[in-house]
Amino acid sequence: MEASSVKHTVQLITHTSTGCPFCATFQDGEKIDENINHLLQEHGGQLLHVGTETSKNYEGETHHATLALIGFSVVPEKRLPKPGSIRFSQSGE
Numbered sequence: 591m592e593a594s595s596v597k598h599t600v601q602l603i604t605h606t607s608t609g610c611p612f613c614a615t616f617q618d619g620e621k622i623d624e625n626i627n628h629l630l631q632e633h634g635g636q637l638l639h640v641g642t643e644t645s646k647n648y649e650g651e652t653h654h655a656t657l658a659l660i661g662f663s664v665v666p667e668k669r670l671p672k673p674g675s676i677r678f679s680q681s682g683e
């Protein structure tokens with residue numbers, strides 16, 4: 591796949607745990623390698639770039655993070671849980 595065919599990119603970064611943007615799979619930010627595998631194998635992504643990012647937190651401490659950019663030639667369809675499987679809890683008044 592040519593990089594020019596990339597239509598959509600997703601950025602992964604350590605220290606940030608989030609859900610997969612395309613399905614309900616939880617992604618632990620510390621396991622960025624597994625998250626990359628997930629996007630490549632489950633959603634047909636292509637690894638575009640891996641790098642490090644250095645930032646400082648509010649206390650002035652330096653943090654190093656690994657980031658990865660995953661590209662897709664087509665935007666994967668979202669596979670969200672079916673409506674009805676999510677229950678909103680409401681406290682009766």
Ligand SMILES: [Zn+2]
Nearest residue numbers: 610612613615
């Ligand atoms: Zn997924």
